[in-house]
Amino acid sequence: MTTTTLETPEVKEATQVEAKQPKPIEHISIICSKGTLDMAYPGLILANAARMSGIDATLFFTFWGLDIITEKTLDSLHVATVGNPSMHIPTMVGGLPGMESIASTMMKKEMEKLDIPPVREMLEILSDSGAKIYACRMAMDMFHREESDLVPQVDGVLSAMDFYDKSAGAQLLFI
Amino acid sequence: MPTAEYAGNVVELNEEGFLVDSSEWTPEVATGLAEEAGLGPLTDKHWTVLTFCREDAAQQGQPPGLRRISKLSGVNMKELYQLFPKGPGKLAAKIAGLPKPQGCI
Numbered sequence: 001m002t003t004t005t006l007e008t009p010e011v012k013e014a015t016q017v018e019a020k021q022p023k024p025i026e027h028i029s030i031i032c033s034k035g036t037l038d039m040a041y042p043g044l045i046l047a048n049a050a051r052m053s054g055i056d057a058t059l060f061f062t063f064w065g066l067d068i069i070t071e072k073t074l075d076s077l078h079v080a081t082v083g084n085p086s087m088h089i090p091t092m093v094g095g096l097p098g099m100e101s102i103a104s105t106m107m108k109k110e111m112e113k114l115d116i117p118p119v120r121e122m123l124e125i126l127s128d129s130g131a132k133i134y135a136c137r138m139a140m141d142m143f144h145r146e147e148s149d150l151v152p153q154v155d156g157v158l159s160a161m162d163f164y165d166k167s168a169g170a171q172l173l174f175i
Numbered sequence: 176m177p178t179a180e181y182a183g184n185v186v187e188l189n190e191e192g193f194l195v196d197s198s199e200w201t202p203e204v205a206t207g208l209a210e211e212a213g214l215g216p217l218t219d220k221h222w223t224v225l226t227f228c229r230e231d232a233a234q235q236g237q238p239p240g241l242r243r244i245s246k247l248s249g250v251n252m253k254e255l256y257q258l259f260p261k262g263p264g265k266l267a268a269k270i271a272g273l274p275k276p277q278g279c280i
Contacts, residue, residue: 052279053265
């Protein structure tokens with residue numbers, strides 16, 4: 001049995017044009033699982049760029065990523081100098097006392113040159129922009145942290161299942 | 176390059192809808208671009224931002240990023256997102272007739 005379609009050339013053309021245009025991203029959900037300075041910024045900057053483009057952004061901080069939103073730790077995040085091949089220094093040199101501080105200070109200086117704000121200000125900007133910031137319930141329990149240990153910009157502490165609910169329709173990114 | 180006309184002002188636009196030549200910009204063009212972006216009528220606050228962006232771009236040679244606008248224009252980050260809900264990063268520059276900002280902040 002054959003089916004006949006009643007598509008006019010115009011309709012066909014319009015469908016083709018539509019198919020060529022990929023659907024823009026409307027919501028991005030970023031899981032931040034690492035607490036080093038070089039792993040903190042990608043998530044924060046990508047979330048901010050999303051908001052600047054009118055894309056909804058949700059951030060979920062888990063495991064060592066919690067350090068990025070914890071009052072006591074967020075101002076002193078470090079670059080990893082050991083086990084980081086991109087440092088281009090021998091692992092043993094990276095392990096010498098003071099190396100992490102030197103690398104972290106250098107990175108912060110470079111960020112400043114590019115007009116990229118410190119982590120604390122990034123969180124304020126993100127909160128003002130309407131991005132949602134959540135902490136992982138399980139990681140909080142594991143690291144014995146209370147909600148009062150976190151920055152005020154945090155919108156809540158969620159289980160992984162709740163996080164998926166908040167990420168409905170979003171593209172997911174794991175850092 | 177496509178052209179568009181806003182209240183008698185003909186301007187050339189690039190494929191993303193930004194003005195090719197920012198000297199072709201007039202307030203009428205801004206009003207037209209804002210309407211197309213679904214912003215509705217421009218308020219005094221919008222004009223504060225747009226004027227700052229144009230003046231700053233003239234001095235710096237590039238459109239200001241959002242952080243710079245929020246620090247120097249007198250309109251803070253929260254307000255910027257209220258004024259340009261569909262993405263102040265691109266929209267403020269676009270309506271001010273400037274190129275798309277290259278920075279991420």
